Amino acid sequence: MLEAINLGCIRGDRRLFRDLNFKLEAGHLLELRGRNGGGKTSLLRILCGLATPAEGEVRWNGKNIRRLREEYFASLSYVAHLNGLKDELTALENLLVAERISGHQQTRQQAGDTLSRVGLANQRHLPARFLSAGQRRRLALARLLASDSSLWILDEIVTSLDDSGVNLARDLITDHVKSGGIAIVATHQKLNLSVANSQVINLSSEEGKILFAIPADQFA
Amino acid sequence: MNSPSMVSMFRWMIWRDLLLAWRRRMDVLATLFFFIIVVSLFPLGIGPEPQLLRTIAPGVVWVAALLASMLALGRTFGNDYQDGTLEQLLLTPQPLYLTVLAKVLAQWIVSEVPLVIVAPVLGLQFGLSQNTLWIMTVSLLLGTPVLSLIGSIGAALTLGLRAANVLVALLVLPLFIPVLIFGTGAIEATVTGTDPQPYLLLLGATLVLALAFAPWATSAALRISVE
Numbered sequence: 001m002l003e004a005i006n007l008g009c010i011r012g013d014r015r016l017f018r019d020l021n022f023k024l025e026a027g028h029l030l031e032l033r034g035r036n037g038g039g040k041t042s043l044l045r046i047l048c049g050l051a052t053p054a055e056g057e058v059r060w061n062g063k064n065i066r067r068l069r070e071e072y073f074a075s076l077s078y079v080a081h082l083n084g085l086k087d088e089l090t091a092l093e094n095l096l097v098a099e100r101i102s103g104h105q106q107t108r109q110q111a112g113d114t115l116s117r118v119g120l121a122n123q124r125h126l127p128a129r130f131l132s133a134g135q136r137r138r139l140a141l142a143r144l145l146a147s148d149s150s151l152w153i154l155d156e157i158v159t160s161l162d163d164s165g166v167n168l169a170r171d172l173i174t175d176h177v178k179s180g181g182i183a184i185v186a187t188h189q190k191l192n193l194s195v196a197n198s199q200v201i202n203l204s205s206e207e208g209k210i211l212f213a214i215p216a217d218q219f220a
Numbered sequence: 221m222n223s224p225s226m227v228s229m230f231r232w233m234i235w236r237d238l239l240l241a242w243r244r245r246m247d248v249l250a251t252l253f254f255f256i257i258v259v260s261l262f263p264l265g266i267g268p269e270p271q272l273l274r275t276i277a278p279g280v281v282w283v284a285a286l287l288a289s290m291l292a293l294g295r296t297f298g299n300d301y302q303d304g305t306l307e308q309l310l311l312t313p314q315p316l317y318l319t320v321l322a323k324v325l326a327q328w329i330v331s332e333v334p335l336v337i338v339a340p341v342l343g344l345q346f347g348l349s350q351n352t353l354w355i356m357t358v359s360l361l362l363g364t365p366v367l368s369l370i371g372s373i374g375a376a377l378t379l380g381l382r383a384a385n386v387l388v389a390l391l392v393l394p395l396f397i398p399v400l401i402f403g404t405g406a407i408e409a410t411v412t413g414t415d416p417q418p419y420l421l422l423l424g425a426t427l428v429l430a431l432a433f434a435p436w437a438t439s440a441a442l443r444i445s446v447e
Contacts, residue, residue: 050307051447074313082304086236088243097239100232102312103225 001025001061002047002151002182008055009042016042017203018055024184026150029177029195032186034203040186041081043203044155047184048078060151074103077149079157083140087129091120091139094128099146106146118142118168133160141169144176152176152183158191166191229314230322237326240299247295252334255288259342270347277346278407281356285335285364286396292331293371293388296323297442301379310446316439324365324372324435332364352410355420359406362423363399369427369434370395376441398426 001024008018016039024030032040045051047058049065049072058065065072085094092111099106115124118138123131131139137160144152152173158166170191173183177195185191241248262280263273300306309319339360340353348356374392378384406419 045447048311050310070313070315073311076311078307078311080304080307082307084304084308086240086303086305088240093239097232097236098308101229101236101309103229103314105225 002184003059003062004047004056005059006056007043007046007053007058009039009046009051010054011039011042015054020056020201022199022201024182024199025197026180026182027177027197028182029173029193029198030182030184031191031193031198031200032184032203033188033200035188038203040188040203041155044078044080044153044184044186048076048153049073050078075150076153077144077147077151078153078155079140079144080155081159083136084143085128085131085136085139088127090125090127091115091131091135091142092124094139095142095146098143102147104147111146114142114146115139117145119164134162134165137161138165138168141165141172145172150181152181152185154183154185156187157185158187158189226314226318229312230318233309233319233322234326234329237323238330241326241330247292248330248334251288251292251331252338254291255284255335256338256342258284258287259339260345263345273346274348274411277343277348277352278356278404278411280346281339281343281360281407282363282400282403285332285339285360286367286393286400288335289332289364289367289371290389290392292327293375293392294385295331296327296372296375297379298375298384301445306379306442307446310442316442317435320372320376320435320438320442321431324368324438327372328365328368332368336360336364349410352407355410355416356407358420359403359416359423362420362427363403366399366423366427366430367396369430370399372438373434373441376438376445379442379445399423402426 003023004020007020009016020043022030032043034040042051046053049058049069060068060072084098089097092108092115095111095115096106096108099111112124115121118141120135120138120142123135128136128139141157157169161169170193173185174193174195177183259281262276266272297306300309310316312319336357340357343353343356371392374388377391378387381387402419402423406416406423409416409419
């Protein structure tokens with residue numbers, strides 16, 4: 001269970017949001033919307049524990065994530081704007097290394113299967129620098145798929161994906177949430193995810209106010 | 221988190237960095253050749269005066285090693301920072317201390333161990349005796365990990381800054397001074413015929429201190445730089 005309590009964020013001298021509250025339980029999806037520069041990425045980084053909020057705290061199963069750290073990271077997968085790929089490594093090596101340094105046991109066979117699922121079967125031995133932007137994004141999706149994390153934090157996951165890639169991302173997220181996971185998805189285009197427990201937060205901040213937010217309890 | 225998987229994560233971190241270094245081996249070779257050339261310039265420039273060369277050898281080898289390891293520092297976290305893998309490393313479920321230690325260890329193997337291996341060969345140009353060459357290798361083996369460890373703090377602090385390379389040098393070179401003094405002291409002692417052991421013990425003590433504190437400071441610096 002992930003809780004945000006009175007979160008506030010200031011970047012430079014600009015306030016992005018304040019008093020942000022929500023609560024996500026197993027099988028919940030949170031969509032973050034908002035214009036460019038609205039603070040979506042900042043919020044995601046706070047939720048990951050990479051950035052410190054100006055006010056408030058994030059709790060995982062009732063405990064502050066800044067105290068949990070590694071314990072929290074073990075159940076978290078974050079796909080950022082940057083895909084976090086090594087150009088020198090092949091697609092397969094990228095996936096294997098990323099999973100193994102995160103403590104997930106992963107055989108070459110399993111990693112190969114995962115790559116096939118995201119449509120990179122023929123590119124598995126190609127160094128990542130030869131992959132197109134969309135293929136790199138698919139490789140980042142493969143990392144999600146291979147991990148057994150219960151919390152997915154995804155930043156503009158469908159960027160540079162083609163139609164089948166968007167469908168793939170949509171299916172992955174839906175499956176993950178339906179099987180009891182939690183997903184937080186920042187996007188400025190509609191994903192049309194068909195998930196029962198879904199919340200939307202619109203971070204269109206003007207003068208530091210959230211214009212539109214649907215609190216968690218309305219969905220409970 | 222059980223410990224076998226922590227060990228395996230640590231191993232994979234090192235393996236990853238070694239593999240990456242192998243794929244970009246030109247970078248590694250550049251550092252090594254820089255070291256070789258700098259050390260070789262001195263005998264060429266000063267001329268064949270064995271007594272003088274023997275006197276300056278410890279300082280030349282160690283200063284060249286310091287400068288060569290400065291060249292390699294920017295790569296410790298720089299590439300990972302740019303392609304977003306550093307964020308992923310910060311979010312791995314192993315203590316950041318261990319992640320940093322693995323990266324520093326890999327950096328040492330890749331950038332410093334080759335220097336330690338060629339140093340005795342270069343020492344021959346200075347007419348050093350076999351015993352002196354031996355002590356020089358030992359002092360470099362003890363001292364270069366300290367350079368990697370302390371250097372990683374500077375590299376982490378200056379991540380993403382403009383003119384990071386110059387800034388790292390200004391931050392880190394003064395901190396290298398103890399290593400330089402103990403390292404050259406050990407070699408000089410054998411040249412003058414005194415006991416090098418106290419210097420080596422001091423180098424060892426510096427290494428233990430650096431092992432205990434540097435990865436911790438680097439972790440804190442990384443968290444700040446990435447935020």
